[in-house]
Amino acid sequence: MSQPAPSKFIKGATGDWEVVIGMEIHAQVTSHAKLFSGASAEYGGAPNDHVSLVDAAMPGMLPVINEECVRQAVRTGLGLEAQINLRSIFDRKNYFYPDLPQGYQISQFKHPIVGEGTVIVDVSPSERITVGIERLHLEQDAGKSLHDLSATESHVDLNRSGVALMEIVSKPDMRSAEEARAYVSKLRTILRYIGSCDGNMEQGSLRADVNVSVRRPGEGLGTRCEIKNVNSIRFIGQAIEVEARRQIGILEDGGKIDQETRLFDPGKGETRSMRSKEEAHDYRYFPDPDLLPLEFDQAFVDALKAQLPELPDAKRARFIAEYGLPPYDAGVLVMERASADFFEQTAKGRDAKLAANWVINELFGRLNKEGLDVAQSPVSAAALGAIIDLISSDVISGKIAKDLFEIVWSEGGDPKDIVESRGLKQVTDTGAIEAAVDAVIAANPDKVEQAKAKPTMLGWFVGQVMKQTGGKANPQAVNDLLKQKLGV
Amino acid sequence: MSVDPAVVRRIAHLSRIAVEDKEVERLNGEINAILTFVETLSSVDVAGVEPIASVLPMQMKKRADVVTDGGIVDDILANAPVREDNYFVVPKVVE
Structure with a gap:
């Protein structure tokens, strides 16, 4: 991936640019219950109905991990040809938001369950690339805030709160919107084969944060911007294209890129800054004292590997x-x-x-x-x-x-x-075909003359004979007979 | 390690705790006192010691993937200052 490919370059006003893309995919784990509680993980449901006291972060509630989510993460890691870590640790990622009742998301920071892996991506019939996987970790989803039910208030539904997600982080190995789309598509295929995520982007089971930067070919990495929560493969491609263009425009005008979080607006076809997110980047991670390290042995991994489809x-x-x-x-x-x-x-x-x-x-x-x-x-x-x-x-x-x-x-x-x-059988009876051929020849003496000079006219005759026979004549037989009779 | 008034304000803001200006000075002193106390720990030589994530010599407890909870919307919303149609209602927060 280190060799710049000129065919992928974007032409700017002052020369070529190379776009560098990495992605964080949030994939909802297929499970009945949530990651740390016994509430249903099913999509939808009446507001706050799929919520336990754990998910609502009531005092004294303790998380207990769902073993199926662990299995699914390991199986996915195996599908990504990745290193499986027999010991991983859950951390608290602290931030404040109304749909996050704990005030922190339980995630994995320094010691994820899955380490480095690879995905082979078919970009086009003639091009395959390898995209490196940096890591995969387990974490909780947040609840959902609805901002459009009232002008002055937001409504919070915690049904999603605590649902298990796999965050799959790629290396910055993609060099075009096309490669990024193909990567997401391939990852989705792998997840669906394994059955660890249904890959439904409309329902948010698969969401992408896209990191985009640009550079002059051969130079070091430029400053990146993160485009949050892009929810279709088509939008991922569009978001990358407009963001790369925006960055090239700034750089060519002598400006510099601010590292920031941006949002893609498909309606306007632009990305815009989410300034409010910047300050929240101080997540103050620390190991979650409510959870022991997650440990399993190689035999557990091997058994899951043996059962992979x-x-x-x-x-x-x-x-x-x-x-x-x-x-x-x-x-x-x-x-x-x-x-x-x-x-x-x-x-x-x-x-x-x-x-x-x-x-x-x-x-x-x-x-x-x-x-x-x-x-x-x-x-x-x-x-x-x-x-x-x-x-x-x-x-x-x-x-x-x-x-x-x-x-x-x-x-x-x-x-x-x-x-x-319905009498659709092909006519292979030479007599019947011959009669049709003769009829067409007899009816079109002028065309017969033309055909003698221009053998490509044969196709027209074949069409006429097929019409006569209701498409049932054997095309090879028609061809042979016509050639013979027209002498071409 | 120590904090200054700006850091105190920042931590308070990240935690959404309202801290008045006159409290900052006092909190700054208290937090620094705690940090100085904890600082004693750095005198311990931990070279070659694995950081521990837990002190309990046991395996993590796991649950089976079965829905055993939920359907208790009234309990969930019992302490909500404002609710509507079984949603929590909060002051408008929007990007």
Whole structure:
């Protein structure tokens, strides 16, 4: 990552700039109960209903850690190829805010549960980068303040208070908005495979703080600004682009960057300073006297490792080796575990590349258009497999297969039966095709002359014959016959 | 280590404790007295000693991931000076 890549540079008025990005991702741990209390961690709920006396910080209440949250943090650390620390310590991060009843957040400062790791990120079909992970630690979420219910007051709901979060800190290894987006997307995929976070950005299960600085290529790190709480992958990209531009503008005008916390406003397409946050940076961390060090042995880690599912990188490599898929297709298929499973069911015992094409182009295309995910697909893996069988055995043409897919999508049913009952079978009978070819040739003497001079006209004839036969003629047979008859 | 009146004011502000100007001088003296007292500890040689996060020779207690608490909104809000629709209501705080 140390070698500057000119293709990523941003052109300024006075030359090239390199943007340097690091990220802190807050991922809500998938668990039933909160990190240190027995209240529900489920999203939503009536105000202050998912709150125990511990979460409300009543005097005398003591935190007791949820062992599932520990397991999830370790499993995530393993998924990030990271060092797992058998001993970690909880600290109090002190700050004052109405939705933080304790007056401190229980977090891990000097001794996190997970140390350094790596994430391999596919930025484009032809580019992979490695992003270093600095650490992952467990901490409590705060409550939620609502500022729009009254002009003069804020309303506080503590349902989120005490919910377990994993803060995943990257190294400043990203050099463009595109890389940052791809990193978050990959991290989200890994978390969802592991099942330690649902990755739902709309509900705030995954939130990003983005550190952005710029420098002249080859120089040391510039002063960074932290953009807080960006809540979609698209906004992360936009926030980085506008923030890098802002910093370059200041530097090129001879100014200097103030290290500060900023907020991205997607509506205005700008970042602005959150000055009030500056003073609060004095968090006065100290070890939480209510909690003993968190300790476990290597056997505990090994057992969790043995139970991890196949992770996206391994699955991608297997798809390439086992099914002969191009790396990009394999990468697209493993983005979601459910998609990968769907593909494998479809491809089983069939032409895997054909299956991959159908899953990626037809199925995903259609699902995206309708805003559905693969679990909601009206076309099952078995049905799609049956369609592919019909293509492979030359019963239907590729064009008819698309129509058939549409029918199965909107009406359901067994593809084989539909082909039978609606007469969609491909015409391979040469006599019938020949008749259609002859008819088209006879009706278009002028075009026949043109075709003799310009063989690319053949395509037009193929189209006409297909039209005549309702798309059911075998395209190869049509092609062969036309070539023969037109003498091209 | 010692504090000065500016640090006293800053700590008070971070803790949202209202400290009047006339109290600052007295608090400054008291805090410095405490710090001087604690300073005795720095005479101990701790070279090569691991910092301890706990003095109890036991493993941390853990709970199973089961919802056993909550649904006690009236208890939670019992001491709230102002409540509305089961929310705590506080003076407006907004970025």
